[in-house]
Amino acid sequence: MADDDYGIRPGEQAVELPGQTDAALYFIGRIRTPWKKREDCPKNARESEAVCTIEVDARWAPALKDVETCTHLVVLYWMHQARRDLALQVPRHYGEQRGTFALRSPARPNPIAMSVVRLVKVEGTKLVVVGLDCLDNTPLLDIKPYFASTDSVPDAVAGWHAAKKT
């Protein structure tokens, strides 16, 4: 593969993917964002106060009951343009080699992204939220209530990342 936006950079390592998959997903909606191209997306959701819309398929409308009582949600979505075979990556904005599981890069064996979003309002099957950084039309996989008791760890440290910032 060419060393383009979806290719391998020096220092990166791909592995051979298994010959078969093990489970299957349903896309349950779409995420509408202002970003049509990868280079337009914010690098970090906290960089952006952009308002995005999660459009849930009508089939799952009843599943949204009580979601409006939540201030924050966990959103899982499918990074459908990402390659899945990278074990070592050199993210452009860090320039150092890291393991895939130490990164939030979309390139991973199962390109499921997880974002914590602030819920602005619910309008029928549309959720208006702040805190996403994905491409427009990204497939939606799941919505969960965010529980501060289990999901919030204010003093957590990702050592390699903290070191980069100082």
Add this chain to the structure above:
Amino acid sequence: MADDDYGIRPGEQAVELPGQTDAALYFIGRIRTPWKKREDCPKNARESEAVCTIEVDARWAPALKDVETCTHLVVLYWMHQARRDLALQVPRHYGEQRGTFALRSPARPNPIAMSVVRLVKVEGTKLVVVGLDCLDNTPLLDIKPYFASTDSVPDAVAGWHAAKKT
């Protein structure tokens, strides 16, 4: 389906699942826990200080580089025993009807669980962690670094849940 542990309870509502799936997953390892049966699992990972082990397949060993610098991780795994068609549920321990997307129940269209775990140590391709509540041998989907800057929201409220506790 019978009204058994995996059946439908009064007040629950199933929808017809789509005729086809949209994407496929690789299981990339297994989670070893002390719990062999569903009724043995803690209801909430914070109820348990049990030490669990995430066994990553050898294929993905290089992808663990730098993971040891993280104090906390996001773990995604596949709740392979859960039914996928429930839109409204009546969790046994709450006894009230809620939408699937307002619950952390394993039963959901894509039964992907998300847990925030504390990393105790890395031993080769095994991660020793605290904070899981799943069955032994649960298939692993992904490991991500936990970033307090984007993932921690200490004052988040799940309204229906907070109201239950008061």
